[in-house]
Amino acid sequence: MTKTKRMTDLEIANKAAIKPITEIAQSAQIPLEAIEQYGKFKAKIDINQLKNVASGKVVLVTATSPTPAGEGKSTVTVGLADALKQLNQKVMVALREPSLGPVMGIKGGATGGGYAQVIPMEEINLHFTGDLHAITTANNALAAIIDNHIHQGNELQIDPRRIIWKRVLDLNDRALRNVIVGLGGPVQGVPREDGFDITVASEIMAIFCLATSLENLKERLGNIVIGYSYDREPVFVRDLGVEGALTLLLKDAFKPNLVQTLEGTPAIIHGGPFANIAHGCNSIVATETARKLADIVITEAGFGADLGAEKFMNIKARQGGFAPSAVVVVTTIRALKMHGGVAKSELSVENVEAVEIGIANLEKHVDTVRAFGVEPIVSLNRFITDTEHELEIVLNWAKENNIRIARTNVWEEGGKGGLALAKEVLEVLDQPQNFHHLYETSDSVEQKITAIVQKVYGGLGVQFTDHAKKQIAQIERFGWDILPVCMAKTQYSLSDQPTLIGRPENFVITVREIIPKLGAGFLVCLTGDIMTMPGLPKQPAALRMDIDKDGEAIGLF
Incomplete structure (x- = not known):
């Protein structure tokens, strides 16, 4: 395969020599009876068929505060796994599933980029195996049952003014943030104010990602508070008696999805909460499945260390009963320059002063990781416009502050471009960490x-x-x-x-x-002004998407 910077992520993915998913499963030592194929290149894993105890070490990939320039966190996550594979490590990737909101909006997909991608990129970024649709359906089935309960006599005395359960949609649609349902007369239901969140903000998405078994999933669904009665007492899903039906809708989706990277590294993609409005981590089931199958699991958490990483440490790791053995903080010269006050249009111009100012953001994220008692490794993700002088500023800063750092160029070189980072990670994995949470649950x-x-x-x-x-x-x-x-x-x-x-x-x-x-x-x-149903930008990514006469996607990124 001839590498060229002119190719888009989608073109690179489409030219890849993708392996049958059964071959990927075999390389990961997954029994064929544990594989449920979704076509040739995707599969569900029946976790009940995996008997060995989870013991793989977890490496978390996070980043500095995101900018419109992009930092490449998912790309580094995939490239790091491929690099470790090149170093003969038994490794797997565990990522979140993309949401159609950002795919059709402004951010694009979540499968990495360049020569550090998970594939089939097009299918993963669109409907994949239908997990997000199952979560959407379960969420909205509960909403329908709540309104029907009120319409049919309201035995639980649910106060329509105090229902906190919202409907969801896996798209950005600001017009649905606040709606009124039940209009049209008595046979249409009871009128009340309602609203929509994006699917990734649904509590069912969070439960899906934090549940440890089908039994635990059902119990958690029963514990959902949907609102309050006229006496201001909480009303639970278990009071409605539908936790079993909701679990049934999720039973197939709950099985983790197996795919591969461009270099054939096994990858599990499962669950997809955003980190700015939810907890931002893939499912515990996916992480634990990967830990059963590999010595090293590379996973990521959304946005910067102040969001996804903090929630990984204080929520996911706490509930999952495991700890990260290393944390990678991804940054770029472009991002540091933007944090130093440079406009996106001026990023190609060398600006050492802006880099020096912007390092303060990187420094805070490094300090945050250290506050959890884990050794951070900075991944300085290369872009073609970076100058050696700008790069030296960051490298010298890291050396002066005793911070591990590695230049990374996985977008262009795949795993080869992540070898320096992989070697730093392996050194940290050989050292004991002192992981701890930043607060106790008993605190107020x-x-x-x-x-x-x-x-x-x-x-x-x-x-x-x-x-x-x-x-x-x-x-x-x-x-x-x-x-x-x-x-x-x-x-x-x-x-x-x-x-x-x-x-x-x-x-x-x-x-x-x-x-x-x-x-x-x-x-x-x-x-602040954070919204649980985002809106589309003025020029959404959907305007650049199309399909050719052969059914191939165009403009997906």
Whole structure:
């Protein structure tokens, strides 16, 4: 295969010599009876057929605060796995599933890029094996059952004004954020205000990713609080008696998906919550399955270390009962220059001063990883416009601060471009870590949120709206204050204000609402202007997509 920088990610993926999924399963020592094929190149794994105990070490890939220039976190994740495979390591990738919201919106897919991709790229980025559709259906089935219960006499005395369960859609559609349902007369239902979230923000998505078995999935679904009665008591899914039906809708989706990288490294892709409005990690089942099959599991968490990595440590690792053995922090010269105040249109011009200023953002994310007691390794992801002088600024900074760093060029070179990073990771994996959470679940809600704001974001403290204060009092009354917290915050800044780039100081985070997610096992704290149903940009990616006469996709990235 001739490598050329002019080829798009989709063109590179389409030219790849993809192996039958049975061959990938065999290389990962997955019994054929544990494989349920979805065509030639995708399969579900029946986890009940895997008997060995999980013992593989987990390497988490995170990044600096994202910028419109892109950092390439998923690309580095895939490239690192391929590099470790080249070093004869038994390795697997564990990623999240792409959402059609960003695929059709502004961000694009989530399968990596260049010569560090998971394939079949087109199928993974579109409907894949239907997991997100199953989650959407289960979520909306519950919504329909709630409205039908009220229509049919409301035995549970559900207060229509206090229903917190929303419908979902796996697309960005701002027009659906606030709607009214049940109009048209008595036979159409009971009118009430409602709204839509994007599927990845659904509590069922979070439950799907945190459940450890079908039995645990069913129990968690039963624990969902859908709203409150006229007496202001919580109403659970188990009160409606439909947790079994919801589990049935998810039973096939709950099996992890097996695919491959361009270099034939086995990859598991399963679950897809966003990290700015949810907990941002792939499923525990996928990670544990990979740990059974490989010595090293490379996984990622959404956006920067202030979001996905923090939630991986405080939520996923806590509930999954494992710890990361190393953490990679991905950054680029382009991202550092943007955090140093450079406009996207000027990124190709050398600007050493902006790099020096922007390093402050990288430094905070490195400090955050170290606060969890894990050794960070910086991946300096190369772009063609980077100058040697700019690169030397970051490399010298890392050396002066005793921070491991490696130049990475996996987009252009695949696993070969990640060998330096892989060697650094292997050195860290040979060393003991002192992983710990940044708060105890026994801490108060205010203490937990304050710990994240001060230790992870670098802020002064937290301001709670009157509405949030009332919700905290209610949470304490019901004994839900023992749950960890899931912060919903802008990804573009360490603060809750998207325009405060770099490493802002002396800021206060405003928590405007706290939503109990008892099935998932955490409290969602909405900050700033964060939305749980994104909107499309002025020029959505969908405008560039097409299909040719042979049925091949065009413009997918």
